[in-house]
Amino acid sequence: MPDSDEKVFLKQGPYGYYVQVGEDKKGLYLKRASLSDIKDVDSVTIEDAIDIxxxxxxxxxxxxxxxxVLMTHSKVGFNxxxxxxxxxxxxxxxxxxxxLKEALKLLSGKNVKKFGRPKGKAANKEPIEWH
Known part of the structure; x- marks a missing residue:
């Protein structure tokens, strides 16, 4: 990586190829990025890996x-x-x-999806009485 002395690896996992910063160490979470949207993995360069x-x-x-407001990358593209x-x-x-201005426009567009659990209190439901 440009701003560190860590090595960048191209690896294959159960879900396809990915790039990883640093060597595997127990208990350490390493930065990884999927290459599942890239058809020709042999053509991936170090610049491509750093970019992703x-x-x-x-x-x-x-x-x-x-x-x-974040730009994220997944196997289906950028979000x-x-x-x-x-x-x-x-x-x-x-x-x-x-x-940021264009990103805010996309967030107010019609293709927007919500995910995760909504914040706030759950509706109070009557307890179920089992007999």
Whole structure:
């Protein structure tokens, strides 16, 4: 990696190829990124690996709540994430050129998905009485 002396590895796991920063050590979580969207793994360069390992990348803070707006990468492509909201980056858009302003537009678009468990109290349900 450019800002460290850690080695970058290309590995194959049960779900396909991935790149990893650093050597495996017990009890240590290493930064990894999937290469499942890359058809020709033999053509992957160190520059490609470093590029993909930079995600998730913070684009800035959301003006409404100061929470980070992130660019994430997965096997289905690039996404914009804010809290529990995920918006896909259109396939014809260069993810490197997306600004915070454009990310906020995508988050307010129609392709947005919510994930995770909603915050707040669960509705009070009557206890079930078993006989």
């Amino acid at each position: 390992l930079q995600y998730p990348k913070i684009l800035g803070k959301h003006p409404d709540d100061d929470h980070p 914009i994430r804010h809290r529990r909201t995920l918006a896909p980056v259109p396939k014809n858009t260069d993810p490197k050129k997306i600004t």
